[in-house]
Amino acid sequence: MEKKKVNSKNNKSRKKSQKKDYYVYECLSALIVTVILFAVSFLSLIGKDREYSENENRYLTTKPQFSWSSLMDGKFMDDAEAYLSDQFLLRDKLVSLRTGIDVFFGKREINDVYIGKKHFLYEKPSEYNEARLKKTTDAMNNIRARNPGINTYIAIAPNSTEIVSAYLPSNAPVPSQTEQIKKIYGSLNGFTPIDLCTPLKSTNNPQDLYYRTDHHWTSAAVDIAYVEIAKKMGLDPASYQYRNLAVTDSFRGTLASSSGIFSAQDTISIPTCPLDVMYRVTYVEEERVTTSVFDPQKLNSKSKYEVFFGGNYPEVVIESSSANDKVLMVVKDSYANSLIPLLIPHYKKIIIIDPRYYNGNIQDIIDTESVTDMLWLYNANTFLNDTSIAGKFS
């Protein structure tokens, strides 16, 4: 009897002390949280503002300007929120911690980028939209029909999801671009199709064909595509012996930016020019003339792939000292930028049109420049999403 009483007393006091123990720890953790709260607040307010974010490639929001009108329509509040989060201390570190946490817990898709193995990032494949594609191919067929005398070629390059499948995250939904491209070729009339999938797929090191951090293809892929395109277009690829020279090894491309994963860097190479060919590059709308298709200044910027042509422009004309008197028109996206340099020795004149920026009438150019050959050069993702061909040429 007595013993029991003592026991229950002991139990009671133990429970009491346990409760107290819990209480103490709860207070302690609240104290730590309070300290973090005030420390973060204090540090944010005294911290020095950054103007530019390299990772995000944009100017950060600076201190919002107060005015009554901006207060009444809520703009001041939005700006203040953007300012506080843009200038938050260790912002870049926090973002990379977040992607680290996401990837650790199994996430393999961030902002339409697939996170592959061995630091390989993939652009999420575009949707195959029949209606949209039909508009594009109709417009292309129209142009073809209007110019029966011109040799017209189509080359759609597959993207890394199709070629570098070994490093894809498991289960990632990827459509067969080879099939899609075949279907597109089938709906084009009078175009000579150039199959880039087969040669790109049959290399031993497919992972070298695409940048790990960017959605473009590398010079290694361009080498293969060039041979294939040259053969189909009746050019002799062996007549132009070139080497690829690395110009940067610190390229972090669009896929790194989109996903916020900056763990890898890529190397960009450019081909050497043939010594016996001179050329002149004219940026027509910009009214600018240069003597090189390369813009070395872009190697100091974030968008290093723009070393080719300095980026995308509506109309670029290359006139060369080539003995040939053929005139080529290339209708293209940015994949072509790294391949066109290899075509220079084969043509007297190359007229490059980027429909996304070009607003003129290409029929006029075809007629006045007496175009002899026409190459449509795209990558699958851009082509599948494109609305500018249909929008501007139909």
Next chain:
Amino acid sequence: MVFSSATFLIVFLPLTMALYYLLGVVVTKSMAVKNLILLVASLIFYAWGEPVYIILMLLSIFFNFIVGKDMEQAKKMNKKKKARSLFIFAIIFNIGVLGFFKYANLFISTFAGITGLGLRPLNLPLPVGISFYTFQIMSYIIDLYNGNIKAQKKLFVFALYVSLFPQLIAGPIVKYKDISDQFMNRKENWGSYSKGMNRFIIGLSKKLILANTLGSIYASVQASGTANMSVLTAWIGIICYTLQIYFDFSGYSDMAIGLGGVFGFEFCENFNYPYIAVSITDFWRRWHMSLSSWFRDYVYIPLGGNRCKVPRVIFNLMVVWLLTGFWHGAAWNYVLWGVYYGILLILEKYILDNLVKRIPKILRWLVTMICVMIGWVLFSAPSIGEAFSYIGVMFGRSAAFADSTGSFLLTTNFALLLIGLACALPVYSFLIGLLSPKKRSRVILALTPLLFVLCIIFMISETYNPFLYFRF
């Protein structure tokens, strides 16, 4: 302003806490000063999100304060008629304001759609929190009229009741009778402060870490359209939404209750593990409890509740659930959602009651959850038509049971889904119960600060916004 914003966490909260504790608790020790600081903070909090509509809230406060006083005066002088007309006037005013700002667009566009008249909707943006504070005000007016409470004599205390920032925007709907004492008589102490702070962090984590992440999955599923959706994808999507809405809403309630505790208030609970419910009735005893109790006290019981004949009870139930659906948003799918629950509850009450008791609990839980998830499809779909085609896919009207999109979603979000389920069901409390009390206290010491740091990481990384000008 919302609790999960940088403005709130970096500027508003630390500033309010510092002022409240330094000026109110330490220096003046005056309840009036503390209340004044909270009132000013609350008005700034509201005006930050609604710089124009704050006038509407202030008008509502003035009007109801004065009517409340007059009504009490009339009652004291035994002018029953006057009290009654004041009461009706106040109810019409409050419902009118809510109806105009929340539902005018819906009624005008529906009316125009039916009649073919070219009426243009007003396109007034909905004042934040109006559904919540109007219901709080109405609890005051109704209880006052019924003689359950005394009128508040101080305008600024009444204003504080309506605008108190922790529960202003998303509840819980605190009834005046439950909290009136606390305005003049509350004690801030380490216990309520630390409990509140820990609770706030739990709520913040629910919102920032779980709800937002799960929400983005559902958003991507919904955006992909039902045309090519597999059964698997549809279920993953709706499970994500089911978890998201719980973490979002209960997280907000946790934050409100926690912040209340930080300033010495004690609010009513709003959620009690709704997803362990074994019947729809059970679910609604656990989900948004402050709203259900509001409708019970101020609509269902005044209509006669269940102390009438069966047809009348059914009518009462349908009225309550029609209104509950409508309260959630100005669109017909919310009404449908409310009616859906009304019908389920009536079925459960009168027809399935005996049958249900014979089914094993786990099966009852499963059926309840499927009903709840179907409810969430109705709730979240952009239109009733899309809701039905989504439900169709869930139950097999699809080309494929599983496709790579579905299995990719499942494998890459598996851990998140598991964590979500563990937090929505009382797994955490179960696991922590297995620990010795000493270890339990160590866990809380490590957990809350860690969660807070995670919250900051998630909050800031949400705003990651790369500019991709060369993305062509």
